[in-house]
Every structure is written in structure tokens, then in C-alpha cells.
Amino acid sequence: MKTVGIIVEYNPLHNGHVYHFQQSKIVSGADAVVAVMSGSFLQRGEPALVSKWARTEMALRMGADVVIELPVAYSTQPAEWFAFGAVSALEAAGVVDSFCFGSESGDIGLLRTAAKRLHSADRHAPDGGEGRFQEALRSHLKNGISYPHAYAAAAAGCLGDPSGLDWLAQPNNTLGLHYLLALERLGGTMTPYTISRQKAGYHQTDITDEQIASATALRKLLADEGRAEALRPFVPDYTWTILKRELEAGRAPVSWDCFYRVLFARLAVTAPAELTGIGEVTEGIEHRIGRAVADVQPDLGDPFGQLMNNLKTKRYTRTKLQRTMTRILLHHRKEELSPELLGQGVPYLRVLGFSAQGQELLKQMRTRSAVPVVTKAAAFRHPFLELDIRSATVHASAFRSPAKAELWRDYYEPPLRLP
Amino acid sequence: MKTVGIIVEYNPLHNGHVYHFQQSKIVSGADAVVAVMSGSFLQRGEPALVSKWARTEMALRMGADVVIELPVAYSTQPAEWFAFGAVSALEAAGVVDSFCFGSESGDIGLLRTAAKRLHSADRHAPDGGEGRFQEALRSHLKNGISYPHAYAAAAAGCLGDPSGLDWLAQPNNTLGLHYLLALERLGGTMTPYTISRQKAGYHQTDITDEQIASATALRKLLADEGRAEALRPFVPDYTWTILKRELEAGRAPVSWDCFYRVLFARLAVTAPAELTGIGEVTEGIEHRIGRAVADVQPDLGDPFGQLMNNLKTKRYTRTKLQRTMTRILLHHRKEELSPELLGQGVPYLRVLGFSAQGQELLKQMRTRSAVPVVTKAAAFRHPFLELDIRSATVHASAFRSPAKAELWRDYYEPPLRLP
Numbered sequence: 001m002k003t004v005g006i007i008v009e010y011n012p013l014h015n016g017h018v019y020h021f022q023q024s025k026i027v028s029g030a031d032a033v034v035a036v037m038s039g040s041f042l043q044r045g046e047p048a049l050v051s052k053w054a055r056t057e058m059a060l061r062m063g064a065d066v067v068i069e070l071p072v073a074y075s076t077q078p079a080e081w082f083a084f085g086a087v088s089a090l091e092a093a094g095v096v097d098s099f100c101f102g103s104e105s106g107d108i109g110l111l112r113t114a115a116k117r118l119h120s121a122d123r124h125a126p127d128g129g130e131g132r133f134q135e136a137l138r139s140h141l142k143n144g145i146s147y148p149h150a151y152a153a154a155a156a157g158c159l160g161d162p163s164g165l166d167w168l169a170q171p172n173n174t175l176g177l178h179y180l181l182a183l184e185r186l187g188g189t190m191t192p193y194t195i196s197r198q199k200a201g202y203h204q205t206d207i208t209d210e211q212i213a214s215a216t217a218l219r220k221l222l223a224d225e226g227r228a229e230a231l232r233p234f235v236p237d238y239t240w241t242i243l244k245r246e247l248e249a250g251r252a253p254v255s256w257d258c259f260y261r262v263l264f265a266r267l268a269v270t271a272p273a274e275l276t277g278i279g280e281v282t283e284g285i286e287h288r289i290g291r292a293v294a295d296v297q298p299d300l301g302d303p304f305g306q307l308m309n310n311l312k313t314k315r316y317t318r319t320k321l322q323r324t325m326t327r328i329l330l331h332h333r334k335e336e337l338s339p340e341l342l343g344q345g346v347p348y349l350r351v352l353g354f355s356a357q358g359q360e361l362l363k364q365m366r367t368r369s370a371v372p373v374v375t376k377a378a379a380f381r382h383p384f385l386e387l388d389i390r391s392a393t394v395h396a397s398a399f400r401s402p403a404k405a406e407l408w409r410d411y412y413e414p415p416l417r418l419p
Numbered sequence: 420m421k422t423v424g425i426i427v428e429y430n431p432l433h434n435g436h437v438y439h440f441q442q443s444k445i446v447s448g449a450d451a452v453v454a455v456m457s458g459s460f461l462q463r464g465e466p467a468l469v470s471k472w473a474r475t476e477m478a479l480r481m482g483a484d485v486v487i488e489l490p491v492a493y494s495t496q497p498a499e500w501f502a503f504g505a506v507s508a509l510e511a512a513g514v515v516d517s518f519c520f521g522s523e524s525g526d527i528g529l530l531r532t533a534a535k536r537l538h539s540a541d542r543h544a545p546d547g548g549e550g551r552f553q554e555a556l557r558s559h560l561k562n563g564i565s566y567p568h569a570y571a572a573a574a575a576g577c578l579g580d581p582s583g584l585d586w587l588a589q590p591n592n593t594l595g596l597h598y599l600l601a602l603e604r605l606g607g608t609m610t611p612y613t614i615s616r617q618k619a620g621y622h623q624t625d626i627t628d629e630q631i632a633s634a635t636a637l638r639k640l641l642a643d644e645g646r647a648e649a650l651r652p653f654v655p656d657y658t659w660t661i662l663k664r665e666l667e668a669g670r671a672p673v674s675w676d677c678f679y680r681v682l683f684a685r686l687a688v689t690a691p692a693e694l695t696g697i698g699e700v701t702e703g704i705e706h707r708i709g710r711a712v713a714d715v716q717p718d719l720g721d722p723f724g725q726l727m728n729n730l731k732t733k734r735y736t737r738t739k740l741q742r743t744m745t746r747i748l749l750h751h752r753k754e755e756l757s758p759e760l761l762g763q764g765v766p767y768l769r770v771l772g773f774s775a776q777g778q779e780l781l782k783q784m785r786t787r788s789a790v791p792v793v794t795k796a797a798a799f800r801h802p803f804l805e806l807d808i809r810s811a812t813v814h815a816s817a818f819r820s821p822a823k824a825e826l827w828r829d830y831y832e833p834p835l836r837l838p
Contacts, residue, residue, distance in 0.1 A: 259684070261680070261681060261816055262680060262681050262684040262685075264816050265678075265681040265748070265813050265816055266681075266685070268809055268812045268813050268816065269748075269749055269750035269809050269813060270750060294823075294827060295823070296823065297822065297823045298820060298821050298822075298823075298826070299820045299821060299822045299823075329684070329688075330688055331688035331689060390687055390688050393687045394684050394687050394688060397680055397683050397684055397687065401717060401718045402717050402718060403716065403717070403718045404713075404714070404715065404716045404717075404718075407717070408713060
């Protein structure tokens with residue numbers, strides 16, 4: 001069985017994702033698809049709109065064969081660690097022949113050459129030693145620009161390709177580059193593919209196409225309209241029926257709005273010195289947080305958005321700030337997520353769901369995987385898995401009236417099976 | 420000006436409190452009254468129904484001359500530290516000639532003799548050295564009974580008065596005893612008075628009298644009826660009009676219900692080992708908390724009550740457990756509230772409000788007080804004051820749609836002045 005891996009969030013799963021899914025099978029010639037999916041909190045530092053279970057259901061309905069949870073230790077990280085965790089999961093599975101990602105460029109040769117050259121320029125590990133690339137990165141950061149911009153500039157310089165800045169500035173090219181860097185670093189054997197992203201840009205919030213809109217735009221549309229049906233033109237039928245069910249059950253939409261009071265109460269009682277123990281709280285941002293919180297006017301609405309605006313600078317992207325708040329909400333301490341720990345790659349493969357064909361694949365994975373394959377969370381212990389379960393519990397605590405089995409679903413429920 | 424001190428919570432202020440207030444002036448022959456009042460969180464480990472400002476207004480309307488905030492470091496403690504903090508505040512003021520408390524016994528001679536004998540039996544300081552009393556207390560605790568019961572038994576034994584158990588078992592007698600022990604320990608010069616409590620017992624939740632009901636019963640009535648008018652027979656007019664205003668503005672009722680999600684999200688992400696850094700988390704209760712939380716069924720209603728029931732044992736009173744949750748909510752670390760720090764008595768007198776006569780009294784206090792008199796919180800720094808402000812901010816975060824000035828009112832508002 002030829003298998004392709006994809007790296008996804010499905011927040012929510014829309015027509016663009018279906019296109020990517022289908023193209024991945026076509027370009028790789030694969031029969032089966034393993035999806036590594038972020039769980040309850042995502043790379044932009046946000047809670048997922050609906051639970052990981054509902055999103056797994058969408059993925060299986062689309063045709064994914066095995067859905068693996070990307071541990072929250074990686075899923076809420078900057079692009080480098082996110083990519084490293086996801087690629088390490090696909091590689092560890094031992095059954096994935098290739099992986100395929102969307103990019104603006106669509107040119108795997110360009111991206112792969114860049115990755116190989118950057119890798120050899122010693123910028124091969126997120127925790128790598130000091131070198132030419134790191135020096136350049138640091139010097140760009142000193143100018144007070146954001147990390148993604150500094151990264152693109154340093155990479156372009158390192159590649160001896162000033163025009164490189166243009167393609168590097170596009171978010172899915174950067175992410176793709178990080179997938180390929182992770183592959184180099186891991187000495188991985190999977191064949192990488194990329195396909196051109198269709199229509200909607202990653203950050204796009206307006207809907208300009210009749211069938212494909214970005215997940216960001218769809219979340220905004222759902223928030224504005226409050227009805228799953230509003231998404232109907234842009235998503236497969238199963239997405240909006242699952243969303244509808246989740247909305248009606250009071251399990252969606254989950255957003256930062258749901259957690260503002262929790263976050264506020266935490267920040268109000270935590271001294272800056274204590275905040276520095278939390279991941280991504282660096283460079284004195286702990287002092288700025290206190291002032292930014294004190295300036296929020298909850299009675300004027302969107303307090304979390306106000307907090308982000310109060311904190312935002314040229315240096316800190318909103319995504320970086322949201323991730324910092326996610327770390328605080330989930331109480332991710334720096335020592336729990338050290339580069340040494342993350343650098344080992346995912347320590348287990350948590351199965352969220354599988355198809356009939358996926359069941360066969362799982363059997364192979366159980367013999368070939370480099371790390372334990374976990375189908376019963378209660379029967380396996382690892383500090384990262386504990387973080388995953390905690391994050392799901394915090395996520396579910398935002399439901400309207402959560403049942404005990406919903407709050408601790410990881411302990412109660414086996415993986416989803418479709419059909 | 421002859422001045423009497425009283426120690427209050429006014430949650431809310433009712434006819435029984437008015438009686439106590441009037442009797443305190445009569446028995447002490449005082450012209451003026453200084454009230455030491457708990458702020459945002461109270462001795463039973465609960466948030467106050469309405470803000471400290473609304474309760475200060477009630478106290479001033481009744482006729483109190485100066486309202487001092489009992490720091491949260493003391494206000495949410497077991498009876499011994501609560502009493503010590505409050506009596507130390509009255510003593511430190513330098514202008515209070517006497518203090519008067521309600522008790523079931525009403526016999527100051529009995530209580531004072533007991534206090535003197537217990538004090539000399541070396542049970543004179545909450546952090547006192549080991550001695551006859553401590554030994555007895557520990558041996559009673561080993562039998563697994565609650566602290567208040569063990570305390571009463573040890574005290575009765577120490578007093579050589581087996582019948583003492585009866586009067587010691589009554590909560591206001593015990594509290595009164597602690598006031599008098601604090602007075603002994605401080606070598607205080609104030610004359611103590613006690614008056615018999617009228618009608619409603621402290622813990623009573625039913626209303627059996629036409630005009631006097633316990634604050635507990637009144638909070639229950641308010642929760643059941645949802646209208647301030649329901650309290651009208653049992654409270655002065657200003658209490659229910661102030662309550663009505665606070666309810667309409669979405670600033671009341673504040674209760675543990677408002678904080679359950681915040682508490683849950685905190686407990687879900689905090690490891691037991693980390694909980695032990697928090698005050699009152701002792702004797703392995705950190706492990707029981709995790710299990711108790713996991714058994715709560717929020718969809719069945721009253722999740723905080725369920726959590727308390729899940730945690731309750733013969734050993735731990737609900738009050739003790741609520742205080743533990745208050746410490747967790749407010750993130751009071753053990754080292755911030757060490758016996759050494761608490762044993763120094765209140766380090767400042769924070770003025771919440773005053774009358775015209777109170778203004779004169781404040782002038783005297785400024786020259787005679789043993790500790791700084793604080794009228795502008797923003798202009799004074801002390802770790803305990805920071806805890807007070809934080810606790811007020813957390814309390815206000817439960818309001819329906821808090822304004823910035825409500826969340827951080829301590830920084831913005833001067834003391835209340837009446838008339």
C-alpha cells in the first residue's frame with residue numbers, strides 16, 4: 001500500500017483542503033493517506049473552532065485513512081518546531097512513503113534546493129549551533145523586525161538569492177521550507193511533493209471565490225452569521241452538518257473569546273517573574289503583558305483582540321502573541337518544552353481515527369513505527385501526552401455545559417472509526 | 420472621642436449587624452466606630468456577594484465612621500489568623516479604645532479567662548512553639564476529626580473544663596476566643612466587649628424570624644429569588660437599594676459559580692506538585708483535588724458544589740476546602756503568607772471609606788497609628804496590598820461586563836465619603 005502523509009489543522013475542513021487531499025494522492029500516486037492533525041490548540045495560537053474529534057470525523061469523511069494527533073507541544077509552536085514535529089511524526093510512522101504540502105510556489109525543486117543549502121549552512125536544527133545563518137538571523141532581529149521577516153531575510157542572504165525574499169515571504173512557502181528542513185535534519189526517507197495552493201491565501205479574511213475560501217475567512221463568516229449553513233458553498237456537506245451538530249450541542253464555536261476571563265484571572269494573579277517560567281515569555285514581554293491587560297476595556301467588547309492590539313509591535317506578530325497567551329492558558333512551562341525535548345521528535349503517535357483501509361495501515365504501523373502507537377490514552381504515559389489531554393480538557397471547558405465524558409474524552413473514547 | 424472597633428464582613432449588611440453595631444456603641448459608651456472589614460474574599464473561602472465598595476457604602480450608611488480593609492492575607496484565613504489580623508489592625512490604629520464582638524455566650528468574663536489560660540498554656544500564637552496545647556491539638560487531629568473540632572477539644576482539655584466543649588463548639592464563641600487570644604498575644608490595650616448574638620445562628624440557612632436572618636440565609640434567598648427586594652424584611656433600606664443597583668449593573672451576585680470555569684481551567688493545567696506551593700494545599704490534598712475535579716459533572720449544575728462534596732471528608736470542613744480553592748484562585752503562594760509574615764500583624768491600614776466624624780478620626784490615626792494609613796493604593800507598595808488589589812480585580816472580573824475602572828478600581832478611586 002503506497003501511502004502519502006499530509007499535515008493539517010482542518011479548522012474547519014473546506015473545499016481547498018479537499019483539493020489538496022485529492023491532489024496529494026494524485027501527485028504521489030498513493031492509495032492511502034495519513035494525516036497528522038493538530039489537536040485542540042493550533043499553530044496560530046488559537047483554540048480550534050471545534051474539538052479534535054469533530055475535525056477527525058471531517059477528515060475521515062473526506063477519505064483520510066489514519067488521523068494522528070500532532071502533540072500540542074509542537075502544534076502551538078513557531079513554524080520551525082511545528083514542521084519538525086509533524087514531519088517527525090510522518091517519518092516515525094514507518095509506513096509513509098511521501099508527503100505533500102501546499103505552497104504558493106508549487107515548485108518542489110526550488111524549495112528543496114533552498115532547504116538543502118540552508119541545512120548545510122548549519123541552520124539545520126531549530127536548536128542548532130551558532131553559524132552563518134544564526135548570525136544573520138540575529139542581526140536582522142536586532143533591527144526590531146518580526147521573526148518571520150528576519151528569518152526570510154537571513155535565509156535569502158544565506159541562499160545568495162536576494163530575490164528569494166519574495167517567495168520566502170509567502171507563509172506556505174516558508175512552512176514548506178521548514179518541512180523540508182525537518183526532513184533534512186531527520187535524514188528522512190519520504191519523498192516530498194508540493195502542490196500550488198488554489199485561490200485563497202492563508203491570511204485572507206474576505207471571501208473572493210465562489211467555492212474556495214480560507215479557513216480564516218470561514219471562521220469569520222461563521223462568527224458573523226452564527227449558522228453552519230453560511231459555510232455551505234465553501235465546505236463539503238459533512239463539514240457543515242458536523243459543525244451544525246457541534247453548534248447545536250454547545251460545543252462550538254470555541255475561540256479566544258471563551259477563554260478571556262480565564263486568561264485575565266490568570267494574568268491578574270501571576271507576577272511577571274513567574275510568567276517568565278512559561279514558554280515564549282521572553283525578552284521582557286512579561287512586563288508589557290501586565291500593562292496591556294490593565295488597558296483592556298472589556299465593556300467595549302472583544303477584550304482578547306484589545307489585549308493583542310495593546311501588545312502588538314513591529315517585533316511581535318499577532319500569531320506570536322497568541323501563541324504566548326496559549327502557553328499561559330495551558331501553563332506550558334519552558335522546561336517542559338525545551339529544545340532538547342522537542343528535538344527528539346514526537347515520542348508517540350496518538351491515533352485519533354481511522355478508516356477500514358486505515359486499520360490495515362495501523363497494523364503495519366504497530367510493527368514498523370519508531371515510537372509507540374497509542375490508541376488508548378489512558379494506557380500510555382508521557383509528559384507530552386499529558387499536555388495533549390490537558391489541552392483537550394481546557395478546550396472542552398469552553399463548551400456551553402460540558403459533560404464529564406466530554407471534558408475528559410481522551411480517557412474515555414477510543415479512536416473514531418469510519419465507516 | 421471614644422472609639423469602638425468592630426470586625427465585619429457585611430455580606431450583606433443586615434438587621435442583625437445593625438443591632439450589633441448599635442449595641443457595640445452602647446456597651447462601650449463610644450462616640451465613633453472603626454470597622455475592620457474583609458475585602459473581596461471572605462473567611463469562609465468565598466467571594467463577597469458585592470464589591471467591598473458597595474459593602475463599605477452600606478457600613479457608612481449604617482453609621483460606621485471609618486472602614487478599614489482587612490488584608491486578604493488575613494481575611495481568607497482560618498479563624499486564628501483572621502482574628503489576629505483584625506485585632507492587630509484595630510490595635511495598630513492607635514485610636515480605638517475598645518472592641519466588641521458578637522458571641523453565643525455573651526459572657527466576656529468566661530471568654531477572657533479562657534483566653535488568658537490558653538495563652539499562658541503557650542497556645543498564644545498561631546505560629547507559637549510546641550507546648551501542652553499543641554500536643555493535645557495534634558493528638559486530636561490524628562483521630563481524623565476536623566480542625567475546629569480538634570481545636571475545641573484541645574482547648575477544653577487545656578482549660579480543665581470538659582463542659583467547655585459545649586460553648587467552644589459554637590462558631591462565634593470560638594471566633595471571639597481567637598480575638599481575645601490575639602489581644603493577649605499583641606499585649607493590646609483595647610477593652611474587649613461581647614454581646615449576645617440575636618436570633619439567627621451563623622450557619623443557619625432557613626429564615627425563622629421576621630426581621631433577623633443570617634447573611635448565609637440572605638444570600639440563599641437572593642440566589643433563589645434573584646431580586647434584592649426579597650431581602651427587604653431582613654435588611655436596612657440602604658442594603659437592598661445598594662444591592663438592587665449592583666444587581667442591575669451586573670456587578671452582583673458574585674459567587675463561586677462565577678469562578679468555576681476559571682478554577683477548573685487552572686486545576687486542569689496545574690500538576691499536583693505545583694499545587695503544593697499554594698497556601699493551605701497540604702497533607703496530600705493536591706492529589707485528591709485532581710480526582711475530585713475529574714468527577715464533577717458540570718452539565719448537572721452547581722459544579723463548584725459538586726467539587727466541594729467530592730473533596731469533603733470528616734477531616735476537611737467545607738469552609739477549609741473553600742479557602743483552599745480561594746488560595747488557588749488567587750494564587751496565594753505559601754511563602755507569601757508565611758506565619759512569620761502574618762505574625763507581624765497588618766502592615767498598613769487601608770481606608771475604604773469614612774464619615775465626617777471619621778475624617779477627624781483619620782487625622783488622629785495618621786499621627787498615632789503604628790503602621791501607615793493608606794488612602795491612595797497607587798501611592799503605597801506592600802506585597803499584601805498587591806494581593807488585596809489583585810483579589811479585587813479577580814472579584815470584579817466576574818461582573819457581567821466590567822469596565823476598566825471597575826476592574827482596577829483600587830488604583831482609580833479614593834475612599835468613599837459619607838455624607
